[in-house]
Amino acid sequence: MRLRLREFRPRTGPYEHRIVQPWHPLRHTSLSAPEPIGLLLGDHDGLNRLAGLFSFAAYSRHTVVHVPLRDGVPPDEGFGELVDLVLVHHSLGLRPSAWPGLRRKLRAGTPLLVRTDEARTARDAAAWRERAGRADFKDVLRQATHARTCFLLGSRDVFAETATWFAHAAGHGPYQKDVAKGYSRLMGEIPALVQPPGGGHPLDVLICFKPYPPYAHFRRPGEPFRRPGRSATRPRRPAAAP
Structure with a gap:
């Protein structure tokens, strides 16, 4: 997948940080803070680009991926406070408390075009799933919410696994029942x-597909434009994820 990004190089003292954002905002995608349940609601474009951004984050351990989601079209369903999303490799050591100062410096970005490798992402995700059942398994995602931003800190393989969940939601969401009528459909959750500590309701972020209105104009990926009074051949449903 090709991703058009905006790159920033803000400095804090002697340190330079590399931060990227999508060049175009994910207008029809939103995220509510997991307190303890969060909802990530997106259309095909938003979920597909999130899959690419998680894949990019997996192999860019020195880069902070910032996905502004608060300024998109407000969702007509859901719950909780809307937040942005930041993906950080756990080895980078970025503290959420330092983020507001960095965010204020994101002013003059430069264009950046990157490609993700879906085959490599799938291999690393499969390796993560193979290890996930071990007793000493610790390759997980750490989450924190600060300054209206949801931070996810993890490793290459767990980011790759999360990318496959978003790819599945983007590919299969348009084929769910009644989505063309404006209904959202649960497609999965952010894993691991x-x-x-202390028990209580588990922390979770649900991934849901929902097309953006007007729903009468909704077309599944690959479906040709239909003129009024004419039918179109429905594209083949994507193969089920392994």
């Missing part, structure tokens, strides 16, 4: 979130 570290749970807070």
